[in-house]
Amino acid sequence: AQSVTQLGSHVSVSEGALVLLRCNYSSSVPPYLFWYVQYPNQGLQLLLKYTSAATLVKGINGFEAEFKKSETSFHLTKPSAHMSDAAEYFCAVSDRSNYKLTFGKGTLLTVNP
Amino acid sequence: DGGITQSPKYLFRKEGQNVTLSCEQNLNHDAMYWYRQDPGQGLRLIYYSQIVNDFQKGDIAEGYSVSREKKESFPLTVTSAQKNPTAFYLCASSTGLADYGYTFGSGTRLTVV
Numbered sequence: 001a002q003s004v005t006q007l008g009s010h011v012s013v014s015e016g017a018l019v020l021l022r023c024n025y026s027s028s029v030p031p032y033l034f035w036y037v038q039y040p041n042q043g044l045q046l047l048l049k050y051t052s053a054a055t056l057v058k059g060i061n062g063f064e065a066e067f068k069k070s071e072t073s074f075h076l077t078k079p080s081a082h083m084s085d086a087a088e089y090f091c092a093v094s095d096r097s098n099y100k101l102t103f104g105k106g107t108l109l110t111v112n113p
Numbered sequence: 114d115g116g117i118t119q120s121p122k123y124l125f126r127k128e129g130q131n132v133t134l135s136c137e138q139n140l141n142h143d144a145m146y147w148y149r150q151d152p153g154q155g156l157r158l159i160y161y162s163q164i165v166n167d168f169q170k171g172d173i174a175e176g177y178s179v180s181r182e183k184k185e186s187f188p189l190t191v192t193s194a195q196k197n198p199t200a201f202y203l204c205a206s207s208t209g210l211a212d213y214g215y216t217f218g219s220g221t222r223l224t225v226v
Contacts, residue, residue, distance in 0.1 A: 009153065034214045043119075043203055043217035051212040090156070092214070099144065099211045105155035 002027040002093050006104035014112050019063075019078040021107050023091030026072065033074040034092040034101065035065055044090060050074060061085070086111045115140045119204050119218035126198075126225050134189045134221045136204035142216070143209045145187040149173060150201040150220075159202075162187055163209065191223065198225045 007022040025031055032051050036044040048059025055067040061084075065076045076089060088108045092101040117138040126132045136145065147159040158171030162181040176195025181187055187206075191198045201222050205215040 032212045032214075036217075041201075041220065041222065043117075043219045044205075044215075045217070046214055049212070049214055094211045094214075096211050099207055099209050099213070100161070101215055103156045105153075 002031065002095055002102050004091050004093050004102055004104035006089075006091050006107050008107055009105065010108045010110065012110040012112060013081045015083055016080050019076070019081045019085065019109065021076040021089050021091075021109065023065075023074045023076065023104060024072055025074060025091075025093045027093055027095050029095045029097070030069075031093045031095055033065075033067060034094075035059065035063070035074075035076050036090045036092065037061075038088045038090065038106075040087075047076070047089075081109075081111045083111050083113065085109060117204055117206055117216055117218035119202075119221050121221060122219070124221055124223045126223070128225055129193045131193060132191050132198075132223065134191070134202055134204075134223070136187045136189065136218060137185055138187075138206045138216075138218075139185060140206055140216060141184070142206035143184070144207045145181070146205040146207075146215065147171075147177075147179065147187070147189045148203040148205065150203060156203065159189065198223060 003026045005024045034049045035047040038044045048057045050067045058064045088106045091104040120135045146161040148156040160179040162168035178190045204218040207215045
């Protein structure tokens, strides 16, 4: 069975600071990994995904994530936070035999002026 | 543009009444899902459907019912048996390919008074 752990239910950064949101996964087979963003009272929007091409994946809004098999991690980063980045972020995993996604519990990102 | 439409955006109902949430997609996706979202609890799967006229219970199906008579539509009924129905409900769809991920609707916020 696959699972996702997002370390830190709430992360707070200053505007202009580095954003680092952590995601570790467990999967018996090489996974596909996803990051989604959710703004208040909206649905989830795909930020980026890893599907076994390049291990460093670039997404929308300046975010990127690196797949590290040895650490079973897929952390999300952005060099400089903007106020508009304030949202909840979800990491998700699927294995190659099952298209269903397993989601982490989410990390709420707050950006302080 | 293709996408998923959830309606209404906000819904108010009296306790003891059944209510149906609409989810329509024009993406030609085979699979559709319903999630419930409560603060701090992430996404919890209610029901999912991989094909027309077939659906499976998710983790929290009690008090809910669904139908899948058309590929485009996957309505969710919140019955009076659901003990705590006030929540944000999200519908999603996918192609059935493991590397696609999900496309989400914008959600329906149900408040039962």
